[in-house]
Amino acid sequence: MPLFNRITIIGVGLIGGSLAKDIKKKKLCNKLAGFFRNKHKLNKAIREKIVDIGCSDLKESIKNSDLVILALPINHIIRTMFEIKKIADSKTIIMDVGSTKNKIAQVADKLGLNFVGTHPLAGSEKKGIDFSAERLFDNSKVIITPTKKTNKKAIRKVKTLWEKLNANVITLSPQQHDKIISFTSHLPHLVSFSLINSIPQKFLPFGASGLKDTTRIALSDAEIWSDIFLNNKELLKSLDALRKELGEMARLIKTNKRNNLIQNINKARNKRKSIE
């Protein structure tokens, strides 16, 4: 018997589409439904058999589903949670895959949704179903962020879902999540945007592979990332930590402190080696 009877994915883009592909392939539900605002995308997803059922009506799409996955940008997740509250059966598990967790958890608790927050550390600077891929979550970390109010059985089922997708599941509080990810994902994105913005356009053709690598994620979507930044105030603390490091580098260069510079760079090298 599959893990779920009917799953509905709301937002069948890079992450939602990749989930759809693996959920179907691994037969983790009897019926897979997708909610699409865009008719063209709905028809395409049906034609390509990415979902079994395509709906453009939210209520219709989640009817009889025992799991609803919100694979949307942060602000849309929150908006959809309010809509779902009015129409969902209280037994339906609602799960999201957003990149910030604290704000979403607060809304879920306030609304009294049967909700489990998750964040798969997978994806890319790309966007949309055309970039969705099978096995995207293989060996990737997925953080589950229950609160005191989260239903234990719902946590277990969501955890099993991710494990069946070959993810390594880690449980953190929403606050811990936002603090850690502000450093390891949100800050690198912010830096990447600011770095390329600080370089005069006419100098850019002189950039080689170093510049390209450090700014690849500056190709990421503007709305998605501004909402992530605005929904994770921990980011301001991480940014302060970075600005302090940059100030220290400036001081070492200005005062010609070669040994300290070497020390600082070697510390960076060793930290970077530890995640190679």
Add this chain to the structure above:
Amino acid sequence: MPLFNRITIIGVGLIGGSLAKDIKKKKLCNKLAGFFRNKHKLNKAIREKIVDIGCSDLKESIKNSDLVILALPINHIIRTMFEIKKIADSKTIIMDVGSTKNKIAQVADKLGLNFVGTHPLAGSEKKGIDFSAERLFDNSKVIITPTKKTNKKAIRKVKTLWEKLNANVITLSPQQHDKIISFTSHLPHLVSFSLINSIPQKFLPFGASGLKDTTRIALSDAEIWSDIFLNNKELLKSLDALRKELGEMARLIKTNKRNNLIQNINKARNKRKSIE
């Protein structure tokens, strides 16, 4: 007839070794000599036929050479220029491949060397002859930085050498070079070091591909890069530009300026797309 009779490469590492391989393959000189401080590396280079002649005596190595290539870290380039001044024939062209150009050009002019500064925008965070590669300079940009004192014939010969290695040669003043490259290469390296140093070690395992890409160049050599930073004071201005951008991002997040954030990120995306 080859472009040069005898070329000597001083410092047969990633860049010097790659130069050696292509110079030999394309028969750009009759004899290729290499200077090695390390006997073991000398023997290995001879055994692997990367150079025709290996020397551990500097005077011996440059004797009868019409081109000497300094493929060393910045500070070693400057030190070697002083040594070479005492022993080189004034007809011998001295060329370097260092990542900063103004300081080196000043020393060359002061010493009255027959010198042409160059900077190939190629390489990687790796170091040493084991990472040298054929065709490393194919389609890469190489900046030549003559001063008013630079011999015109020497410029032409050095330019021809790089063109025969399939590089796109661009001529800039040493000052222009240092300004541009401070933004497109030195700043990304500095940021990469500071970014990873600002992240607590225990959070690093949560880093995904975004963090890895933005900090790949933090694997670069500490002595090489501290000397680059100390030899290009333009970097402090580029760093100021970046710190201003980061301050602006902090302000937009603090004051919830969503539209301005989106605008800023879209500007970054478009700039990044222009070098894709």
